[in-house]
Amino acid sequence: MDLTLKVWRQDGPGKPGEFKEYEAKGISPDSSFLEMLDVVNERLVEAGEVPIEFDHDCREGICGTCGVMINGHPHGDQKGTATCQLHMRRFSDGDRIVIEPWRATGMPVMRDLIVDRSPLDRIVEAGGYISVNTGGAPDANLIPVPKPAAESSMDAAACIGCAACIAACPNSAGQLFTSAKLAHLNLLPQGQPERYERTIAMVEKMEEFFGSCTNHGECEEACPKSISIDNIALMNRDYIVAKFKDRRKAGQT
Amino acid sequence: MTTLDAKVPAGPIEDKWTNHRFDIKLVNPANKRKYEIIIIGTGLAGASAAATLGELGYNVKVFTYHDSPRRAHSIAAQGGINAAKNYPNDGDSIYRLFYDTVKGGDYRSREANVYRLAEVSNEIIDQCTAQGVPFAREYSGLLDNRSFGGAQVSRTFYARGQTGQQLLLGAYQALARQVSLGNVKLFNRSEMLEVVLHEGRAVGVVVRDLINGEISSHSAHAVVLATGGYSNVFFLSTMAMACNTTAIWRAHRKGAFFANPCFTQIHPTCIPVHDEFQSKLTLMSESLRNDGRIWVPVDPDDTRAANDIPESDRDYYLERIYPSFGNLAPRDVSSRAAMRMIDENRGVGPLKNGVYLDFADAINRLGKDVIEARYGNLFEMYERITDEDPYEVPMRIYPAPHYSMGGLWVDYNLMTNVPGLYAIGEANFSDHGANRLGASALMQGLADGYFVLPYTIADYLADWLNISPVPTDHEVFQEAEREVDGRMKRLLSINGTRTVDSFHRELGKIMIEYCGLARSKPGLEKALSQIPALRDEFWKNVRVTGTEDNYNSELQKANRVADFFELAELMCRDALEREESCGGHFRVEHQTEEGEAQRDDLNQAHVSAWEWKGYNVPQAHHREPLEFENVALAQRSYK
Numbered sequence: 001m002d003l004t005l006k007v008w009r010q011d012g013p014g015k016p017g018e019f020k021e022y023e024a025k026g027i028s029p030d031s032s033f034l035e036m037l038d039v040v041n042e043r044l045v046e047a048g049e050v051p052i053e054f055d056h057d058c059r060e061g062i063c064g065t066c067g068v069m070i071n072g073h074p075h076g077d078q079k080g081t082a083t084c085q086l087h088m089r090r091f092s093d094g095d096r097i098v099i100e101p102w103r104a105t106g107m108p109v110m111r112d113l114i115v116d117r118s119p120l121d122r123i124v125e126a127g128g129y130i131s132v133n134t135g136g137a138p139d140a141n142l143i144p145v146p147k148p149a150a151e152s153s154m155d156a157a158a159c160i161g162c163a164a165c166i167a168a169c170p171n172s173a174g175q176l177f178t179s180a181k182l183a184h185l186n187l188l189p190q191g192q193p194e195r196y197e198r199t200i201a202m203v204e205k206m207e208e209f210f211g212s213c214t215n216h217g218e219c220e221e222a223c224p225k226s227i228s229i230d231n232i233a234l235m236n237r238d239y240i241v242a243k244f245k246d247r248r249k250a251g252q253t
Numbered sequence: 254m255t256t257l258d259a260k261v262p263a264g265p266i267e268d269k270w271t272n273h274r275f276d277i278k279l280v281n282p283a284n285k286r287k288y289e290i291i292i293i294g295t296g297l298a299g300a301s302a303a304a305t306l307g308e309l310g311y312n313v314k315v316f317t318y319h320d321s322p323r324r325a326h327s328i329a330a331q332g333g334i335n336a337a338k339n340y341p342n343d344g345d346s347i348y349r350l351f352y353d354t355v356k357g358g359d360y361r362s363r364e365a366n367v368y369r370l371a372e373v374s375n376e377i378i379d380q381c382t383a384q385g386v387p388f389a390r391e392y393s394g395l396l397d398n399r400s401f402g403g404a405q406v407s408r409t410f411y412a413r414g415q416t417g418q419q420l421l422l423g424a425y426q427a428l429a430r431q432v433s434l435g436n437v438k439l440f441n442r443s444e445m446l447e448v449v450l451h452e453g454r455a456v457g458v459v460v461r462d463l464i465n466g467e468i469s470s471h472s473a474h475a476v477v478l479a480t481g482g483y484s485n486v487f488f489l490s491t492m493a494m495a496c497n498t499t500a501i502w503r504a505h506r507k508g509a510f511f512a513n514p515c516f517t518q519i520h521p522t523c524i525p526v527h528d529e530f531q532s533k534l535t536l537m538s539e540s541l542r543n544d545g546r547i548w549v550p551v552d553p554d555d556t557r558a559a560n561d562i563p564e565s566d567r568d569y570y571l572e573r574i575y576p577s578f579g580n581l582a583p584r585d586v587s588s589r590a591a592m593r594m595i596d597e598n599r600g601v602g603p604l605k606n607g608v609y610l611d612f613a614d615a616i617n618r619l620g621k622d623v624i625e626a627r628y629g630n631l632f633e634m635y636e637r638i639t640d641e642d643p644y645e646v647p648m649r650i651y652p653a654p655h656y657s658m659g660g661l662w663v664d665y666n667l668m669t670n671v672p673g674l675y676a677i678g679e680a681n682f683s684d685h686g687a688n689r690l691g692a693s694a695l696m697q698g699l700a701d702g703y704f705v706l707p708y709t710i711a712d713y714l715a716d717w718l719n720i721s722p723v724p725t726d727h728e729v730f731q732e733a734e735r736e737v738d739g740r741m742k743r744l745l746s747i748n749g750t751r752t753v754d755s756f757h758r759e760l761g762k763i764m765i766e767y768c769g770l771a772r773s774k775p776g777l778e779k780a781l782s783q784i785p786a787l788r789d790e791f792w793k794n795v796r797v798t799g800t801e802d803n804y805n806s807e808l809q810k811a812n813r814v815a816d817f818f819e820l821a822e823l824m825c826r827d828a829l830e831r832e833e834s835c836g837g838h839f840r841v842e843h844q845t846e847e848g849e850a851q852r853d854d855l856n857q858a859h860v861s862a863w864e865w866k867g868y869n870v871p872q873a874h875h876r877e878p879l880e881f882e883n884v885a886l887a888q889r890s891y892k
Contacts, residue, residue, distance in 0.1 A: 012803060013464075030527045032638075038532055038754070045752045045807060050799045053806055055320065057493040059533045061634065062418055063324045085637045110464055111804040118441065121321050125433040129426035130385045134305040134703045137376070137383035141340065144394030145387075154387040154412060157419060161323055190385045 001027050001093040005040065007052055008100045010109050013116070017109065019098075022052075029089040033076065034059060034066060036088055054113040061085040061224060064160030067167070068113045069100040074164035074222040082162065082224035102167035106174070106209035117163050119209040120177060127201035128181045130190050149187050156183035158225045165219035165227075171211035176219035178206045179235035180227045186238060196242035203239050257510070257862055257877040260664045261365040266351075266883050270369045273665070274708055278715035285310035288714050289473040289722050291458055293445045293500050295322030297417070297695060298678025299479030300424035301702030307431030309707060314471055315428070315437055316460055318444040318495060318809075323425045326481060326493040327698060330417025331538035331631065332401060333409035334381075334695040336374040341398050345406040347371045354693060355884045357403040357583055358658070358686020359836035359852065361513070363860070364883055365665060366683045373704040374696050378410055380703055384423040388412050401691035402539050403583035403891075409692045414538055414630045420695055424702070444809065446740075447733040448476060448504045448674065449723075455674035456723040459733045463809065466741075466802040468734050470725035474717050475673045475710060478504060479702070482657035482679040484517055486817045486824065487769070488761025490654035491523060491536040497813035498820045501661050501680050509669040510862035510875060512662035512682035514820065515828035518689055518837045519770050520655035521587035524638055524648075525607040534653040535638055537610070537631055539691040542580045544615035544624065545648070547571050547587075549608050553598040559609055559647045570594060578891040585688040585837045585850070586891055588652035592770050593848065595651075607649035616644065652770060656694060658685040658837065659827075662862040662877070666709035667701060670862075673713060677701035682860065687836025741801050744811045749794030753810045756791045760784070760814070760821055768825050773841045777829040781822065785869070788818035823863055823872060830874065833857040845888075854886050 003024040010017030022044075027036050034056050041051035056066040061082040068083055070076040076086045091097065099113065107115040145153075157180070165176035182199055185191035191198070213232060220229045262273040280288065288311050292303045295317040303315040319325060339345040350371040355362060378396070382388060388410050389397040398407040412419040431437040440460065447459040449470065457472035483498035484490040505511045522537045548567045555562060570590055572579045582590070591608050594600065601607050616624050621644060625632070632643045639649070661669050661676035663683055668675050678698040685693060723729065767773075767780035791814070799805040834843040834850035835857070843851045858879045863872035 028528050028530060030640075031530050032532070035530050035532050039530055042752050042754055045796055045798050046750075048796070048798060051807060053804055057319070057324055057495050058326060058329045059494060060329050060535055061637075062329050062415065063326070063493065064328075065319065065324045080633075081637060085634065087637065087640070089640060114804060117320055121323075121429065121432075121439075121441075124426060125429040129430045130383065131430060132380075132383045132427075133308045134301075134380060134427075134707070135376075137379040140338070140378045140382035140388075141395045143382060145390055146394050147390045147392050150387050150390040150394075153385075154419075157387050157412075157422065158415060160418075161321065184387065185385050188385050188387065190383060 001029055001088065001091070003027060003091065004096045006096065006098045009052070009112055011111065013108055013110050027088055029087070031088050032059065032084055033070070033086040033088065034084050052113065053111045056084060059084040062160060064162040067102060067162045067164050069102065069167060071098050074102070074167045075224050080224060080226045082160070102163055104166050104172035104210065106172060107163060107166065120161050120163060122209070123174065123178055123202055123205050124181060126205035127194070127198040128185070130185060131194060143189055145189055153184050153187040156180040156187070156227065156231050159227050160225055162224060164222045164224060166210060168218040168222035169211070170216055170218065171214060173213045174206045174210035175213040175232045175235065176223065176227055176229065178202050179231035182235050182238065183231040186234070196238065196245055199235065199238040199242045203235065255875050257662065257670070257875055259363060259877055260666065261363070262665065266365060266368045269365050270372055277709065277712035280711045280714050282310055284718055286312065287719065288312065289314070290475050290477065290710070291471055291473040292316070292477045292479060293458065294325065294479035294481060295319070295425070295428065296325035296327035296479060296481055296678060297421055297424055297698030298702040299325070300421065300428045301699050302477060302479060302677060302706050303437050304424060304427035304431050305703050305707045307434070307436035310436070313431070313437040314440065314473065316440045316443045316445055318442060318463060320441055322428055322439065323422060325421060326496055327421045327695070328418045329493065330695055331414045331536065332540040333399065333411035333416045333692040334377065334420060335401070335408050335692040336378045336410060336696065337371055337408060338375055338378060340396060341407045343406045345408050349406065350374060350408065352884055353404050354684070354690060355686070356889060357688055357690035359688050359850065359889055360686065360854070360858065360881060360884070360886050361516070361835050361879065362684055362686030363879060364881060369705065370684050370697055370700050373700045376704055377696060377699045381420055381423050384427060386412060386419045386423045399540060400543055400581060402542065402581045402587070403690040411540070414540070414628060417695060420699065424699070445500050446503065446737045446812070448507050449729050449733045450507055450671065451723045451727070451729045454672045457725065457730060459730070459737050461737065464804055466805070468737050470730040470734055472722040472725050472730070474714055474722055475675065477675040477677060477706065478661065478680050479677045480680045482660070483820060484654040484657050486760070486821050487654040487764050488757050489526065489531065489534050491520060491534050494533060497816070499813050499816045501676065502816040502820055504661060504669065504671070504674060506865050507671065508865065509671045509674060510662040510864055511659070511823060512860050512862045513659040513827065514824045514863065515768065515831060515838050516658035516687050516836065517654060518584055518656040518658060519588045519652045521584055521591055521652050522610065522650045523653035524635065525602055525604065525651040535634065536653070536655065537635060537648065537650060539584070541610060541628060541631060544627070545580065545610040545612050546614060547580055547608055547610055549594045549599040549601060559601070559611070575891045582891045583688060583690060588770060589839060591652055602649045607651045609647035610650045611647035612643060613647070654765070654769070656689050658682065658687060658689055662860065666712060667706055668709070668713060675706060675710065677706055687838055740812065741808060744795070744797050744808060744815070745801060747793065747795050747797065749796050751794050751796060753795060753797065753807055753814055756787065756795060757814045757817070759787060760817060763787070764821055764824070768828055771839050771841050772828045774829065777825045780825045781829070784818060784822045784825065791815065791818065826871065827861055827863065830861060831857060
């Protein structure tokens with residue numbers, strides 16, 4: 001199939017960028033979206049031009065490295081699909097495809113389609129863990145976890161940290177990412193001791209970088225792992241409880 | 254040729270690790286903060302080591318070329334992690350896990366290391382559970398297990414089809430905690446391009462910032478490489494696009510011995526290649542073989558659709574040839590069986606390059622819901638790629654390069670032969686012999702990072718108390734920086750006519766043909782004449798566009814492919830030298846009448862470790878003899 005690409009090119013952080021057009025001819029419908037970009041890039045190099053830079057790695061939809069705006073949709077318009085798992089059979093011969101990087105003030109463009117997602121690491125560093133040192137953990141079966149809790153925790157833990165949720169949000173809010181990490185840990189018995197401190201720390205760190213949630217729901221729609229916005233409700237609930245609660249005085253409730 | 258000493262402690266195998274921990278030197282808690290440790294890589298091994306060393310009080314610097322530590326390719330491991338918990342009460346034990354792993358590795362691993370691995374496996378499950386890894390549960394709330402290839406017990410813990418992801422997130426979160434506490438300093442988008450030695454010891458590294466191309470030096474008391482495997486030498490593999498050999502190859506060029514480079518694993522259950530532009534191969538977890546049945550049509554000319562072929566015209570060849578292990582025969586055995594079917598022209602699919610993995614029986618027996626709960630995400634991934642619904646038609650699978658058992662030679666302490674330089678996880682060679690069993694890579698990565706290296710590194714560090722690391726303005730660092738800079742400039746200045754990928758693709762074709770599933774003397778000799786010619790052409794005719802001082806993925810790739818050429822040559826030389834078939838290394842000259850691998854325990858029960866002797870000079874060959882005191886050497890049988 002023959003396609004026309006309109007791609008955002010930007011030489012570096014803080015530099016001006018612009019759209020450029022490229023022809024992508026003779027693309028196999030069985031190839032993935034990133035394989036299509038590989039073909040375009042190899043031809044650019046052959047022509048002595050600088051190829052389009054984009055982030056990618058596992059190409060199995062699990063590492064969360066890839067992700068671009070495709071015709072205005074993060075990861076394209078196929079539900080529950082990361083850019084690397086999107087295949088060209090979703091497009092038609094002659095299509096014109098607009099490819100842009102994630103756009104959010106908290107995630108500046110580093111080059112072409114590559115953005116800086118390190119704020120997500122900062123949010124996890126603020127409290128997205130259970131404070132257990134290596135060694136001395138009790139036997140794993142001493143901590144029974146009800147199956148439904150384990151399942152909901154896993155649903156949230158499936159987040160791949162690609163930041164499509166933030167790119168999709170008109171407010172560039174980081175709620176879906178942050179709430180997924182919180183739900184993963186806060187739903188498990190092991191996560192209870194730090195539940196409320198964790199919630200406050202992560203929410204407040206998130207707000208240093210990203211906008212506020214006003215319930216658009218675009219994040220869930222864009223999520224390649226179909227993470228539910230129910231997690232945001234849980235996070236908001238825990239945040240309010242945390243604000244009322246002083247665990248040093250209230251004890252183990 | 255010298256004989257290597259692995260420094261395996263004396264005594265009965267059950268006591269070696271316990272005694273060793275008592276015998277080695279310690280660094281007292283107050284002194285730990287006087288030490289600097291550099292860790293390269295943030296996969297399971299690197300992240301767990303960085304977190305644990307940070308918790309202990311060391312000053313740790315950790316480097317990853319990804320934008321975040323969580324992207325490392327451990328994340329893509331699907332099926333599970335082994336441990337000898339014996340929760341299902343089916344007769345498992347540390348000894349059985351040890352035995353299965355040595356046997357699975359076709360008796361080419363070091364007994365003492367494997368026993369230690371089995372010994373700490375249970376602690377890993379405890380640790381990960383405490384961290385909040387959402388392992389699959391029974392309705393009782395207790396942990397669930399499943400089976401994997403090469404074992405007759407259920408010892409595999411899992412988190413749906415995303416076990417690697419969840420374990421890596423556990424380690425990443427532990428690492429994030431240490432970063433926030435200031436014990437670990439994290440450098441993202443930074444690629445290590447040189448190991449720096451001073452007076453024969455590893456004293457630091459040179460890294461390149463991938464965003465702005467800046468080259469900088471970092472010094473430490475010890476350097477730990479946790480940089481994964483090198484199967485991307487085959488171009489198409491299940492590894493992530495960026496996986497490479499550069500870190501361990503640079504170390505090799507500085508004197509670290511490279512062990513068993515030809516031991517690479519071809520994984521039996523991958524989605525077959527569809528066309529020339531394919532960039533990578535996708536694995537379908539081995540756990541699928543718990544419920545899927547593998548077959549091909551009896552008649553090579555059968556053109557009917559899979560579901561129209563009646564039972565009588567199907568050959569469930571694994572169940573037929575290996576009745577006791579059936580569809581759960583180990584990876585090397587299953588891969589070769591699939592290759593034979595395709596060689597007999599009984600392959601399926603448009604290119605006749607696959608075999609069927611059929612879930613119809615399991616769906617009839619258990620219901621679609623149960624299969625969906627077990628493998629839903631894998632089925633979805635398969636459908637995305639092939640546009641076929643595996644609930645309705647059988648999957649098509651084919652063997653593909655996957656894991657590399659070979660790696661840097663390390664002793665029992667996980668230190669290479671270069672003092673102060675360690676290799677952990679897939680980057681070393683030690684635990685899997687000639688074939689890795691399923692669900693053992695995650696176990697080894699975390700064993701090394703959480704429970705082995707944090708003890709053994711103290712034995713080396715203790716001697717360097719109150720001695721500062723070599724400063725980064727020292728001549729050894731300056732020279733290494735100049736070398737790295739020169740190499741980048743050289744790659745950019747060639748300005749030839751061929752792309753990096755075209756070279757890599759061609760190298761991959763040579764390797765898969767002559768050093769893949771089946772290897773022969775004439776084939777390997779042919780590869781050994783083709784690879785240097787291709788490498789020379791690369792250095793004359795590669796075209797790398799862009800500049801040095803900006804994000805430049807072509808330059809990154811070129812630098813990695815340059816090292817793949819040298820590794821490829823060594824792999825072929827190692828495969829040629831090893832006159833036997835074992836595990837993933839199948840020399841057609843050495844097979845039984847039934848076509849199974851034929852080992853030569855008399856002459857080949859050793860680790861081959863290769864020493865760099867200079868560019869275009871063959872490496873020197875050293876051996877570490879393998880002694881089997883606890884497991885009797887036997888022809889591996891899965892029949």
